[in-house]
Every structure is written in C-alpha cells, then in structure tokens.
Amino acid sequence: MIPESFRRNFEPALQELLDNETFAISLDKGEVLLDQGAFITHIPIVLDGRLKVSQTDDDGHELFLYFIEPLESCVMTYTCCDGEAKSKIRAVAETDSEVMMIPKEKLETLMGFRTWRSFMMNAFRERFAELIDVLNSIAFTQLDQRLIKYLKEKAGGQSSISITHQAIAEDLNSSREVISRLLKQLESQGKVSLGRNHIELKK
Template identity: 45%
Template sequence: MRNIIEANYGHLFEKELITEIIEVGTLKDVPKGSEMMQIGQYIKSMPLLLDGAVKIMREDEDGFELLLYYIEKGETCSMTLNCCLNQKRSEIKAVAEKDTELVMIPIQKMEEWMAKYRSWRNFVLDSYNERMNELLDVIDVIAFKKMDERLLDYLKNKLKFTEDKIIKSTHQDIAYDLHTSRVVISRLLKTLEKKGNIILHRNSVEVVNID
C-alpha cells in the first residue's frame, strides 16, 4: 500500500502522516458504475483516491440528478469531508466513473490530523477551495451558458476518463447529468454529428473534434 499512497500523496504529506494513513486506512476497489455514496446516509470514513475517478452529483425531490464535479486520483471530496466533520447525512451521491481504487480514512482521525499535521490541514483547506471554485463554475454554466455549450463542456470533461475518445454513455445518461431531457440531448448530439464533431454509436459517443 505504501508505494501507491506515496505515488499519489507523497508530495503533499509528511512521511509520518503517510505511515498513519497506511496503519488506519482500508483499501477499497470500486467497479465502474457502482454507487459509492447515497444521499441521506451517514459517512463514517473519507476517501483518498489512488486510481480512477468518481462522479459527484446532487439530486432534487423528483429524482433528477445534476453533475457537480469529478474527483480524480490524488484528491478527495470536500462535501464528504464536511459530512464527516459535522457528522451530517450526505447531501450528495457518488458514483465510480471508472474502475476506482481508494483508501478509506476513519472520521475520528480527521480532526486529530488537522491539529497534528500542517500538510493535512492544507490538503483539507485546498480541497474545500478547489471544490468551491468548481461549484461556482457549475452555477455559471447553468446560469449563463446555453445547453449546447454545456454539452460541449460535458463531453470535454468526460474525455479525461477515456483513452480511445469513446464516451460510453447513453443519451439518457447525459441528460441526467445535465439535468435536462433526453430529447434535447439527442437533438444536440445529432447537430454535433452533422458538424463532424462526433460520431454517434449505440450507447456511446465517439469524439472526433470538439476543441
């Protein structure tokens, strides 16, 4: 475990903190598409991503979802941190965007490390700041961008997690993430295909050029 933790967090944490993470952390493998966290559940540990990616979403009263941000290796979820520190129920849903490996840290260690290790305190504060900026970006996108622009941004973000430029998502999946209807997404995707930006396949989108 030490090698992979040092590879992802060695530049952030002291050796003593790395050692403690190894002592108390629990390795966990999560297959792509698996739900890692549900809205309303209590959080007993926080994740440090070692590999893969996790999609963080909000859900309204009707069950419609909105993509907030992604967590990648070397990162954690600030909203999970908040739930852990305040012993609150989760207000977000987390789903593995790809096969993901992480180490789970017991919540009782979080406050202890905040006082004990400056690097941990900085990591937590930086995580809050980064996620807040991403949430502001989401608000800007919803408030000021048209759906076709939002769709392009979405496809660009999804490309980060694929090596062959094939985004394996249905039109309905994309509609859920962007909090809109499948009909709207299908129409916009067909427009992008006519422009030569993408090629539509069954349950996937092949990106040709969306720079």
C-alpha cells in the same frame, strides 16, 4: 498502496499515519460509495478511477455536481465529521475505482498536520471553484456548450465515450430528444462522430 505522488506531499510522520490508519477499497462501476442521507464514517480519497457526485432534491430531481478524479477527495465528507452528520450528496463509481478510506475519527489527528490542512484547503478551493463553474454554466451557458464541456470532461483525455443519449440527458437535466438533436448538430459540424452507445470526439 498509497501512490508515491500523493505521499510526497506529506511529512514522514503523516505518511506513516496514513499508511497505518487508512485502507483502500475497490469499487465496481456503478457501486455506491456514499448514499444521500447515509451517515458519514470515512473520508474517501480516490486513488484510481472516478466517482460521480450528485444530489437529489426533494422533488426527486437528480443534479449532477462533479466528478472526483484520482488524488482528489470528497470535501463534503470533511465538513460532516463532527456530529452525526448525514451526507447531502451521493457518490457513485463511474468506472471501476480504487478509493482510500480515512476513518472519520482520524480526521482530528490529521488536522494537526500543516501539510494535511493545506491539502484539505486546496481540495475545498478547487471544489468551490468547480461548483461555481457548474453554476455559471447552468445559469448562462447554452445547452450545446454545456454538452461539449460535459463530453470533454467525461472523456478525460480519451477520444471515445461509451454512453447513451438518455444518460447524458439525465446528467445535464435535459431530455433525450434534445441531446440527440444537439449531438447530430455537433456531428454535422464535424466535432464528434456518433454510434450506438458511443461518441467519438474529433480534433
């Protein structure tokens, strides 16, 4: 159930612990794993698929933060494990996904293992870097560049994406018209080709 590539990182005792104390769930595309304001009871680690993490501020603006890809975990949940912390973020399945769930009571035990701490610290580091990256890109990068980056990320290796201009606009905090125009621009530059509900990345 836990992929070997992931287990390998840990010593046998920890592997066994993970085998016994965690379980996996399947999420359908669009299903909400963790809602903002909900109590955190488990730490999720994505086994397959992709989660989209976002945050909605007081004024109802939804801010897309990042994707959680396979073998990554949601660092926000780690920090919420002592106390009855509520989640500050929302995690939704972007595609059908498999997620390994670790009950939060088990975290203390896991933290006893050096390799687990190392895994966790790594997760923190990467997520921090990612957040700073998003920040940078919002602060300095023009929308067309952000759009390209978003498309590549979203494609994740594939060359074709199924999404509406409206949905992109929401993720990038822009408006549909602007995204449509930028996409046209990218098309005329030969960087993408467009279809209804469909974007093809070129080269």
